[in-house]
Amino acid sequence: MTADTRVLAGRVRGLAAPTRFGAVLGAPPADSIALTSGSPDVALLPAEQIAAATARVLADPRRAAVALDYSHRPGHAGLRAWLAEREGVSVDRVVLTNGALHALALPLLAVVEPGDVVVVENPVYPLLLGVLQLTGARVEAVPTDADGLDVDALERRLADGLRPRALYVVPDFQNPTGATLSAPRRARLVELAERYGFLVLSDNPYTALRWAGDRPADLDLGSDRVVHANTFSKVFGPGLRLGWAVLPEWVTPGVLDLRARTDQHASSLVQEIVADLVLVDDLYDVVAQRAASEYARRAAALVEGLRAALGTAVSVDLPDGGLFAWVHIGPGADALAARLGDHGVLVSPGSQFVVPGSPAADGAAVAEHLRVSFARHGLDTLAEAVRRFTTAHARAALEVSR
Template identity: 40%
Template sequence: MRTPVTPFPLSRRLSEVRGSAIRDLLTLTARADVLSLAGGLPAADQLPRERIAEAAARALTDSASVQYSETAGVAGLRAVIADHETGRIGRPVAPTDVVVTSGSQQALDLVARAVLDPGDPVAVEDPVYVGALQVFQASGAQVHALPLDDDGLRVDVLAERLAQGFRPRLVHTVASFHNPRGVTMAPGRRRALAELADRYGFLVVEDDPYGLLAFDGVPPQPIAAHGERIVRLGSASKVIAPALRVGWLVGPPELTAAVERLKQCTDLCSSSLTQAITAELLSDTAWFDGHVGGVRAENRRRAHALTTAVDTRFGDAVVRSTPTGGMFVWLEFADGTDTTALLPKALGQGVGFVPGSAFEAGDTARTSAARLCFATYPGDLLEIAVDRLATAWRA
């Protein structure tokens, strides 16, 4: 007779981490018969595979591209990112202000580990970017939800709570083309948030993977342009290719030094090969600007196709966001449809989405909401996907 196996003990902290419904959905929506509007996946036909292959071939002529690199990142890439961020922020950024990470999700995790102790309060947007919620839960932080409206984070609500004694260690925001709501923080709120950070001494984590994807070609001015207590997170995933797994953070020197030390514990360094590829593509400004311009134009067309299809099939039955960039449309069903219950019916019709409940950070229920990604498919397939969703809803 086999001796019963004692369950392997796991940390108490792990029990606080909510699983990602989006990652779980990717397994279900990987079926060939399903059009998935669930993941934030760039369009496969927009990924510059030939240009990446050319850069990879050149990188492989240098033995350094297959060797370990500095923990903070390959010097050439840090210099390119510093130039890129200097142009975005409007003040000088030095290469020493940059730490390259394995995607911006690792950057967020390292910042949380550098700044937070268990029990520390953090403020997030509600609805929240799921990856941020998982990181802060894993850190043992107390998560406090702040509302959003069409102009982004309600900074006035944060100001009221600060005046009443709330003292967060950090405030996390996806200020430009928010995931999942798609809204963008107004310029006045950006200035006010930076001023509050200076006054009350908290850190603002400006998570900015979508800023360059403004449909009008004018990225919103970063919050970091207005203050010093801001760390910016960036990524090549949405503007070049996710598989490169190249992200970065730009922040105060005390923070970047702490993050570098923690990254040594995590993975020693990011891939030298993909850093070399990314450095070439980002530094080729003529190519990069043309490539991103093409992605923006195609995303604008796809967003229009999706929203037009939603308006045609659902009419007044839903209230939706109007994207001006990024990758997402947010729907709310006026009849109170439970989108979690709708999802299996939608999968049965061959379409996937993310129920709004996956993004809940506070007490506000999102049971009748859904996030749809318009970037993955061309317009004709988006229309078919919305048709399938409408069929499931009517059923």
């Protein structure tokens, strides 16, 4: 009898989801209000300008030929030059990617060996854990607070002998907490990376969506221990699948070698379109600022609405930008998330952002929260979400008191 060869390769057979991120709790009605998405509001994306740029590219025979042909691995020269100027680096350090997760995956796969340690924030952006599964790394968690990654806690771990190969951080409007890593912590983090020899991956997709406060400088790219990963997704649209990485010179060859064996390059057509949007139309900051202004109104409506309706039963800071607010509920957060689903409001429980294997106390603290996104809904819908939230919370409290 012939053996069954319909077996996946070992590298993918064990790839179970690292957390329950994305799972919807409860049985939501058809008219549910989803506060779960990390996507921008489509109505705030420059669809007409994208259509016009696409038409211009394809109407020019010379540009159409470029847009419909293969590209070279680092990407569109003009777009990379624009990014290099904004990032303050030489253009040869900029590589265009298929979104931000790709911009993180490439340097991680180029640098991290199986068994190496990679430090992540707790709570963490869960999709990054999926990338780390591909590297075979051992994940270690460091907690966060209102000022982002707890660099003091990291330094204590390093002094005790922890030797990571890499560290992952979202410095501006962290997903899920919305916190911003303070400027002093940014400087110290780079100092620690240089002292202990690990690579810091700064994932900053929300930085352009700031509406309050001063923007701290991103982690210093003058260090050869720092990678910047970013994306056009939050400003021009996730469907474009275009991001970028700014790499240390020693990492770049490995990243380009990986590309030669996987995707080759980002879409030539999309690169040409986005190049027109930023180089001809000068739209990036205009669109980002317009969206941030609207997100500010929505964030205030949701956060202040929850505070007014529930008082001390919740604790939530109004973020200075980004797409998320982090609502502290207490030990019943998971149960409330399920109850909210029954009332037609979908939220992401904090338990979905706990780093597996992290200390129990840290995980329990994270799980006392709910992540809510205010980006996709107008003020009237957010007011209705607050009303349903209040009803669900009251009924959950009543059940506990019985």
